[in-house]
Amino acid sequence: MPAGLMDADMATRKLALSELKSCMEILKARLPVLQKREADDARRRQEDLAFMGIGGVGGLV
Structure with missing residues (x-):
């Protein structure tokens, strides 16, 4: 190569x-x-799931 x-x-x-x-x-x-x-998005998703009673803290038993 030159x-x-x-x-x-x-x-x-x-x-x-x-x-x-x-x-x-x-x-x-x-x-x-x-x-x-x-992390904020994940926390919001968990809160939404808990509010709807699907798993997580506060879920319906």
């Missing part, structure tokens, strides 16, 4: 790696928000 082409390939790889690192930082920052949202 040297110029190898340099361009390396530059492309470095750019891709930089973009990947940037995306990872964004995902790391969003993860706690998404985990809290999922």
Whole structure:
């Protein structure tokens, strides 16, 4: 492979790696928000099921 082409390939790889690192930082920052949202949704589902008397705490016996 010619040297110029190898340099361009390396530059492309470095750019891709930089973009990947940037995306990872964004995902790391969003993860706690998404985990809290999922936990809140799960809690609401449990409350709905309990309200309807389907399992969970407060279910009909």
